[in-house]
Amino acid sequence: MRRLEIDGVSKRYGDVIALADMSFDVRAGEIFGFVGSNGAGKTTTMRIVLGVLAADAGQVRWDGSPVTTETRRNIGYMPEERGLYPRMRVGEQLVYLARLHGMSATAANAAMREWTDRLGVAARRGDEVQKLSLGNQQRVQLAAALVHDPAILVLDEPFSGLDPVAVDVMSQVLRDKAAQGVPVMFSSHQLDLVERICDRIGIVRAGSMVANGTVDELRSGGDERLVVDAPEAQPGWADHLDGVRVVSQEGSRTSLELTAGTDDQAVLRSALATGPVHEFARQRPSLTELFRHIVTVPVDDTTDSNGEKS
Structure with missing residues (x-):
């Protein structure tokens, strides 16, 4: 089965350990929730997957082989911070990004229309990104991650700033992509949402994965x-x-x-x-209660979902 593997990845900035032997996988056709406190290492992990940062140790693999530049062309990435050109018009920008991924002009325009329709920003295609509300900017950011029909989705806080209707729309988009066999990995602080839509969840603390499994598996460990x-x-x-x-x-x-x-x-x-x-x-404790317990207990007492020391 095709999967994205993060295997023993470590990253240090001077004396600061950002990641310490981070290991987990995201399987084809599943939604994987990546949760942890601010500074736990989620964004650093995603940037290493994308090649924005280089790992000091460990490896990222796709379908059993090391991730290459060509592999990364097939990843749909949504950064937590806005990664769009603020003065460029929505439609033009999405077509431009699709073309950078190798799509023809015709296919890029069709994909732009499809995703702006699907995400409810079709009427804003001619607007500059900076003139959109924060919620609509977030929708366009997701469209930018999807417009080139990626084989893998890596999304950093995709639900941030969205109203409930937009959350429902985005949740359904992720479900649909997973149903097509795409591995979907996203981070979020909205644990009720993570619990509701994810097939598996990984809880990261101080740069390491400390719990990993389905919601039922994690809750049964409490x-x-x-x-x-x-x-x-x-x-x-x-x-x-x-x-x-x-x-x-x-x-x-x-x-x-x-x-x-x-x-x-x-x-x-x-x-x-x-x-x-x-x-x-x-x-059984909710995911929120379990998360609160895992991130507040002393480090030496942290255990994974199988009850083993992490």
């Missing part, structure tokens, strides 16, 4: 939670239970975190001792 609704229970009813931490309490509903091996039936018995129990349900 401590199990229980939601207990005990209307007659007094505050603190679960504080004495071994292996149990009270996460939150809203009215009669208490969210509890259980460490591995904790007997949930002991929790149920304690809840029933207070009176009736209206709800007793297992719950």
